[in-house]
Amino acid sequence: MRLWILFIGWIGSVLMHSEAAAADSVVWHPKARTFDMNVRAMGLEHLLGVIKSETGWEVLVEPGLKGRVGVKFRDKPAADAMRLLLGDKRFSLVPRTKGGTRLMVYEGNRRGATQQVDGAMLAFEAEPLAPDVDDGRLLTLKVKVHHLKSSFASINADPKLTNIRPLLAGVNEMWRSTNIRFVADRPVPLRAANRDAEKAFAGLFKPGVSATAVAQLQSRILHKMLPDLPDRGKVFHIVVIYTMPRAYGAVYLPAKGIVLMPQVKFAALVDADGVWKDGSPVFFAQSNILAHEMGHSLSLPHVATQGNLMIDGNLREGGGVGPGSKLTAKQIIAARRQAFTGGPYVPGLNPRPAKPKPPGD
Ligand SMILES: [Zn+2]
16 A cells, blocks of 8 residues: 555656656747747747747847846737737837848847847657557657758758748647647758769750640659658658749658758749749748648548648649648548557558558649
């Protein structure tokens, strides 16, 4: 009896310990413009760096400004959240049409906020996922982000051009009903794997290459051009490429376990020097295409329902992947079943044995 009580006491202390060790978190919902935060005694500048990374905001502070912050709240509008975490310090939060929102933090005068804060990331560990039943818990999935490197301008990703974290924050907001969250690692460079395939891909942009030709050739070229990552099926991969021909938004390649995402939509033509014309980086201010591709990576095939996140781009009124972000109860169950494996749907590899219907592009 006594031992039993001791044992319960021990379990209790372990649980309490793991509660205390739970990681700090800063979650940004870009559409609602609200924050969830659970932060204990974090240096102010570090926290502002995390906010910069998650939101994509420009953050300026008055040099020498110090403080430690401990806050816990959910769904607080941005300005309220800043007021809570900044205490007696002053701030201004200004949305701008160019350059995004700017946060300035200062003690005296706004003009004192001259120092750019460096982006920072919180440590993240994927929790082990091995339940017998889906208990509805929050599933946090690790995403490795790669910038594709190549001597071809159409392929070579510019690390400064795309900030994946705010983009993924938008994805997470759309995926909120599933209680699944994607958390990105710091981007790393990835070499394209096959020189001939790189050349063939660059060739798809040449004037005179028809849409039909692109549709027929692109997939085979991409499968050659992208390496077989050793941990495919075990972890989610987003590979950022500079652009794709014919206004392709993004694509999930099930055999590779890779979501391929262009930084710039629709570079229609190259000039004689291989320099891009008509690229628009504004395109990826939206997260819905990435949210759709993450759906494929979680085994969801296309549907024909207007307003559904997984609608086939060819069937959508207006064309392409649309702003709809609905998921049905059935889709949520299927996506969570895949999420419990910890990795994306890769036929024959994950899950094993392979059963689900193959998703489209
Ligand atoms: Zn699709």
